[in-house]
Every structure is written in C-alpha cells, then in structure tokens.
Amino acid sequence: MSNIGTYDERRKNFDWSISEEELEYKPENVINIGWYCSDRICQMGKADKLALIWEGFGGREKKYSYNDIRLASNTIGDFLQKCGIKSEDRVCIFLDRIPELYLGFLGILKIGAIAQPLFSAFGDESLLVRLENAETSAIITQRKHVGKVRKIIDKLPHLKHVIIVDHDGKKPLKEREMVFSLEEAEPVENLKIYPTKAESASVLHYTSGTTGLPKGVKHVHYSLIGQYLTAKWVLDISDDDIYWCTADPGWVTGTSYGIIGPWSLGVTQCVLDAGFSADAWYRFIEKHKVTVWYSAPTAIRSLMKAGDEVVKKYDLSSLRHLVSVGEPLNAEAVVWSEKVFGRPFHDSYWQTETGAIMISNYPGMKIKPGSMGKPFPGIEATILDPETYNPISQPGRIGLIAFKPGWPSMMRTYWKNEETYKSKFVNGWYLSGDRANIDKDGYFWFIGRDDDVINTGGHLVSPFEVESALLEHEAVAESAVVSKPDEVNMEVVKAFVVLHPGHEPDDDMELNIMNFIRKRLSPLAMPQEIEYVESLPKTRSGKIMRRLLHAKEWGEEIGDTSTLEDE
C-alpha cells in the first residue's frame, strides 16, 4: 500500500494539520527546517541511520549518518555565527553537489539565516545580479568557482565573507576570503537552534521572468509542512527506501526534494556529483539499490536516446517508484520507462514559487501518459479564462493554470519586488504563467508557457537576461531571443542577432558569441543557434516582436501583424 492510500479519499478528507501532527508542530511553535531534518530525526532514535550516501566522480564515496549531518550542520552554523552572520542574513551556497552544500544548507537554516543556493555553473554576471539583489552577506564556495567571485566582488559591498571549503593552501587568499574545512573543524555537539517561526524566511531561490532581472523567491520555514507531506505521498518515500533526487540544489527541486523532503522523513538519500552518462546513472542505481527515483524529462529522454541495451547491463530491480519534474513528461517517455524499468515515471508539476508539488500522478492512481495528473489533496487548482480570469468549466478548453493561495509552501514574496509578487494574483487566484486544459476525468494537460520564458532542460531562462548580455558583446547591435524545439531538452535558446557594421557574421563570430554568453550567464542560457539578421521585427513603437520569431521556430501561425513596423 502506498503512503497516500486512495487519492480520492485523501482529497475528500484533507487538512494540512495531517502534516503538522506528524511533525508534532503546533501553530506558534518554533519551526526550524534545519532542526527538523537532523536533530529531530536523531531524537526519534535514528541517529545512526544513513542520511546521505555521496558519490563523486570516479566512485569517491562518503557516507553520513543522521548524527553526522546533525553535527556537521551544527559546525557550519557555528562557524557562520562566529563570522558574524545573524538571523535573516543571506548566505549563498555556490557549490557543486558536494556534501558541504547539503550540510551547509541545514547549518544556515539552523542559525536563522536565509539560504540562497545558486547553480554552480552560473557565470559571473548571473552570480552578480543575484548577490546584488539579495545583498548577500556571505558566500560558501569552492576553489574551482572562487575565480568567478573574485571577478565581481568589488561590486558587492554587502558581501563580507567568501568561505572556501576546499582551500589547499597553495595559493594565497584574497581580501574577504576565508577557509572552512569540515573535515578539520572541531565538531560542534550543541548549537543553539535559532527559534524561527512559521513565517521566518528560510530559502531564497532565484527564478527568471520574461522581463527584468531574476526574481528572488522567498520561502519560509512553514514550507516544511508542504514539502514533508508531498514527499511522503507523491514520492512515496518511506523509512526503508533509498532515495535519489537527481536535481541540483541550485534549483528548487534540489532543496525541496533533494534535502528537505527526504531528510524531514528520516530517509536515506543518495547524491551523485558527476556529469551525465547512462552507464554512470544505471551503475549508481544498481550499486546503491535505489528504490525511489525523482528525475527530469530531459534526463529521461537522454536515457531513452542511449537505448534499451545499456539498461540490460545493470540490475535495476531495486527501483519501485519513479517520478519526474521540470517540464512536461511526454507520453513516449512514460511508456518507455514502463517497458525498460517495469515501472512508469509519474509526472509531477510545480514551480519555484509554489515550493512544493501541486499537480501530480500518484502511486496507485491510473496514469494517463502525457498528463500532469491531478491536484495534490488540499490544493485547489483550476484553469482560468485568459480574458476574464474566471475558471473554465468546459473540459479540454485551454486556459491559465491557477491555484487558490494559502498552501504552506507558497512563496511569501519576491525579494524587494512586492509589486511583481502582487501582479501574480488575480481574482483571488495565483497565476502560474503556464497554460493547460483539464479533461473530463479531472486530469491536467500541459500546453506551454503563457509568456516568453524559455524552459530548457527543466530550467527557466529569461530571454531578456540573454538579450541584455548579448548587447554587452562588442559586435552585437540588437538581439532577440526565443526558444526553439529540441528533442532532448524540450526547448533550447536561439538568438537572432544584428551585428554592428564592421563585424563579420561568420562561424567564428557565432562561436565567440556562444562562449561569451556561456561564461557570462550559464551553459543553459547559451544560444544553441545564432541566426544573423539585417533587422528584427518590431512594433511601430519599437518593441521587438519575439512572438513572430517564436512562431517561425515552432512552425506556428504568425497571427496578427497589424502592429508590425514595416506593415
């Protein structure tokens, strides 16, 4: 029997107090995610149970019990306090998927500071805008990434400490840099846990929008109530599971379900800090006997591409439940996973802003391949008419995915951007920015974004951010960025570029621009294709009509062009 039991019954009798009671939380009590994910599990008699099995490239392995993660997070929290970090200070974690990332996350929360995890492949410009906006006090990083911090540190007066976790002493430290070695630090047995309350800020994740700078999504400690129960009911993880979430904690899945969900449930989880290859992933599942696997459509499609033969080389019989997130999971991938693993991937849908899973396919519920599934019990989801913002009752009609606010893990604001936060609510509904329809059985079917944001490999990329960075390239006069279809990543970035006179639109220039964006923003934001054009389609008021370029890439109808400049 699965943890959720019967979906329809759960929906009928649902209240978030189920989660509060299981976590022994009462309103107005202290609630600290760092404590819940380590100290509480030890107090429940699981101090010696494995919390983390970490494997780096080449099979290097480290194991941590719940008592180990309690002590390590205490030690990191204590170190930060001694650096002068106080409650609500923002502490950025800019690390590959090494143990210090996971343990540091808990340590930051334990002292009441706000964890700001950032994807370690971000370039210096992406890092700068996010640290500037958050007025981050400290950044925890590693030797290989410290160069990016050094490039921008003069523009960051709030950044007091650059903490390097793997400094080998070969090169001198620079101003504001300091060393912390978890292995050499004296373990701190007792750390005073900061008495955070339900609405105390916990995590700041940055997400991209169509216009403007990335937005800092503020979450609070009460989000645990949602993350705990969704991890239990959707991912179906239980005490004796070995769980693997393939997401990087630089993104919300990697914190909500790569740290908080499994560890608040006291489950053993695995982390693989190495690049992707089908062999490496299957070997990892076989070696650690992974039972529950939470991954992403891009990875699943890459595995499909690697073929069925490679699957047969490994014993994957430990797998019992598979879940996917990040972008819509195509029906073929569901059918394929059932064929090769004997179990289908269950698609789930949520966002950085929602903090936890909102719509999903559940264990025991009939899967309609290609469908997002149904709303989590306690979540009121609908499809709104894009004109009136009223719920649509007819099955199959496309509209905007919206949620009735009030679920525990909902964002509380965009950091220093309350106006944009408020604009996300209309007629009492939170607007997700995605479009879908609902069929006659209540299943949601994803259609696409309602804006120009590009979802590549499950990560959102702002066309505005890429266009702005392109304009900083000496040869680029104008640019427009849209998505183009991609077999594996669903969408990838494509740039239309007008060059300044005197620059040649050739292959050298294309590669030069691609690498410029890759290093400045991130590999995700790098245009996979650059098309040189003489001019860009604009409205009479001079606004670039990305819609036309997008339609061309996707083979869609161009639609109304009455406002086009040249018409």
Next chain:
Amino acid sequence: MDEDIKKIVLDYVIEEYLEDEDEKITYDTPLISGGIVDSFSMVSLKRFLEKKYQISIPDDEATPEAFDSVNSITELVEKYIKED
C-alpha cells in the same frame, strides 16, 4: 591518432571549459561524465570542431560518450575529416 588534433582539442578544452585552474587533464580525462563539459556546453565544443576542421558532425553522432574525452573526440573528428 593525429597528435596535432589531440593537442588542439585539449588546449581548447582547458582554455574554454576548465574552471579549476589547478586541475590537470589528460587526453583520457572524462569530460562529460567527469562534469568538466556539460551537455549544453557540448554544443559549443561541437561547433568549434566543425569550424576548425571544416566538417559536419551529425547530431546523433555527437553523443556524451563520443565527447567524453579528448581521445574520443579526436577519433570522431578524424572520421569526418576522412569522410569529407
């Protein structure tokens, strides 16, 4: 295997993709599975090879396995230089 191609590819990978300046890589160092080059960046590496050697590598040949070391990349490049 052409030593010049190997050297050029290795130098390019070091120059463009290696973040840790203290890290040493060889012709056999795993690039994709080792996390030095990610799947998105692989596109720019492929573009470099095509431009440098005036070849066209089909997308279905540009797999993570084929790009996983300087040696395997060199093999792929040599195959298409010969075909062209």
